[in-house]
Amino acid sequence: MTTEPLTFPLANAGPFDPPSELMAMREGRPIAPLRLPDGRLGWVVVRRATVRSVLADPRFSARQELRGNLSPSGGSLPPAPPGMFIGMDPPDHTHYRHLLTGQFTVRRMRQLTARIEQLAEEHLDRMAAAGPPVDLVATYARPIPAMVICELLGVPDEFRERFGQQVAELSRQDATPEEQQRTLVGILTYLGELVREKRSTPTDDLLGGLVVDGAGLTDEELTNLAFMLLGAGLDTTANMLGLGTLALLAHPEQIPVITNPDTVDNAVEELLRYLAIVPGTLRTALEDVEVEGVTVRAGETVMVSLPVANRDPERFADPDTLDLTRQTSGHVAFGHGVHQCLGQQLARVEMRVAFPALFRRFPTLRLAVPQEEVPLRDEMLIFGVHRLPVTWED
Numbered sequence: 008m009t010t011e012p013l014t015f016p017l018a019n020a021g022p023f024d025p026p027s028e029l030m031a032m033r034e035g036r037p038i039a040p041l042r043l044p045d046g047r048l049g050w051v052v053v054r055r056a057t058v059r060s061v062l063a064d065p066r067f068s069a070r071q072e073l074r075g076n077l078s079p080s081g082g083s084l085p086p087a088p089p090g091m092f093i094g095m096d097p098p099d100h101t102h103y104r105h106l107l108t109g110q111f112t113v114r115r116m117r118q119l120t121a122r123i124e125q126l127a128e129e130h131l132d133r134m135a136a137a138g139p140p141v142d143l144v145a146t147y148a149r150p151i152p153a154m155v156i157c158e159l160l161g162v163p164d165e166f167r168e169r170f171g172q173q174v175a176e177l178s179r180q181d182a183t184p185e186e187q188q189r190t191l192v193g194i195l196t197y198l199g200e201l202v203r204e205k206r207s208t209p210t211d212d213l214l215g216g217l218v219v220d221g222a223g224l225t226d227e228e229l230t231n232l233a234f235m236l237l238g239a240g241l242d243t244t245a246n247m248l249g250l251g252t253l254a255l256l257a258h259p260e261q262i263p264v265i266t267n268p269d270t271v272d273n274a275v276e277e278l279l280r281y282l283a284i285v286p287g288t289l290r291t292a293l294e295d296v297e298v299e300g301v302t303v304r305a306g307e308t309v310m311v312s313l314p315v316a317n318r319d320p321e322r323f324a325d326p327d328t329l330d331l332t333r334q335t336s337g338h339v340a341f342g343h344g345v346h347q348c349l350g351q352q353l354a355r356v357e358m359r360v361a362f363p364a365l366f367r368r369f370p371t372l373r374l375a376v377p378q379e380e381v382p383l384r385d386e387m388l389i390f391g392v393h394r395l396p397v398t399w400e401d
């Protein structure tokens with residue numbers, strides 16, 4: 008057993024496998040020291056039970072000024088700005104989250120489902136018209152979640168394209184910090200304008216709903232809420248669609264399980280378990296807490312590894328195998344506890360529609376390059392593929 012701390016980020020062992028250093032911890036080393044990007048020494052935990060207990064424990068805080076930063080730029084973060092409740096603890100977190108939960112209504116999700124089906128078909132038509140080969144990330148995996156966020160927030164049609172471009176800029180790899188800052192300011196300015204417009208002419212969408220429901224939120228809070236939804240809902244779903252397609256192409260015998268309406272829901276859960284594209288999340292101890300026989304001191308940060316918890320043999324038989332026919336439940340791809348993903352039902356709907364639609368339209372879909380040449384997002388906080396060149400028989 009090494010006493011050297013591990014250092015974040017750790018490279019994934021492959022397109023579908025978490026870092027081998029963390030996977031090795033499953034053999035009797037459930038907690039290990041971890042050096043965070045800001046230089047601080049914290050801890051990492053990998054067992055599903057431990058991950059869940061840390062995420063459910065109010066002695067661990069999600070306040071972003073305490074929990075530090077997983078981003079490669081490191082550095083400490085200021086307190087979460089008004090509205091960005093992902094980096095807050097109860098009761099501030101609870102206040103905002105309740106307001107938003109009221110907007111994720113069954114009716115709105117149903118409307119979005121019909122719209123996602125339409126969007127998927129439109130993008131497949133465009134793919135067919137362009138002809139093979141295409142980059143599936145640019146033509147399908149990214150635009151669908153981007154359009155869905157627009158629908159949810161109520162971005163008017165005439166602004167969709169420009170807004171979509173700005174949003175795509177946000178995750179551009181080669182952008183300089185100045186360019187990133189310009190894009191960020193551009194999006195926040197646009198969202199601010201949108202909020203003011205909804206105040207004068209309320210519409211039947213999430214932002215419109217928050218304005219008329221008299222939630223008493225300021226323009227700044229609404230703008231930040233919208234921005235948080237954008238950040239949380241875009242790269243995540245887009246990368247599940249991109250990497251999920253790669254996983255399905257690598258296991259073609261399992262594709263009929265996802266195109267079958269009776270088994271698609273379960274297949275999506277298994278993809279979520281197996282791929283877990285969010286490498287982890289951070290919590291900071293507010294007091295000394297015993298975790299797996301170690302005292303995590305007040306002020307120390309723990310990273311919970313969601314991908315390795317999803318490969319825990321205590322919960323999942325043969326955990327490193329993708330098996331779309333297994334009855335998958337209890338994975339932690341969406342986190343756990345009070346911060347568990349607010350958009351999970353929406354993300355599920357997007358995947359339940361987009362995967363089957365893709366493979367039904369293009370039953371001969373295959374990679375246009377050898378799998379080793381597919382560029383992986385190893386350096387990004389949300390894992391996945393940068394591009395996915397695919398081809399098919401016309």
Ligand code: HEM
Pocket residue numbers: 069092093094104235236239240241243244247284285288289313339340341342343345346347348349350351353354
């Ligand atoms: C497959 C796609 C997705 C994955 C894997 C995912 C994963 C996660 C995870 C792991 C967390 C917990 C973070 C933590 O505990 O620190 C989270 C939180 C969150 N997600 Fe998602 N997410 C996805 C899609 C979405 C979508 C589509 C939306 C919105 C439209 C969304 C909105 C949010 C929000 C607002 C939070 C913060 C919740 C809170 O702090 O109470 N996510 N997500």
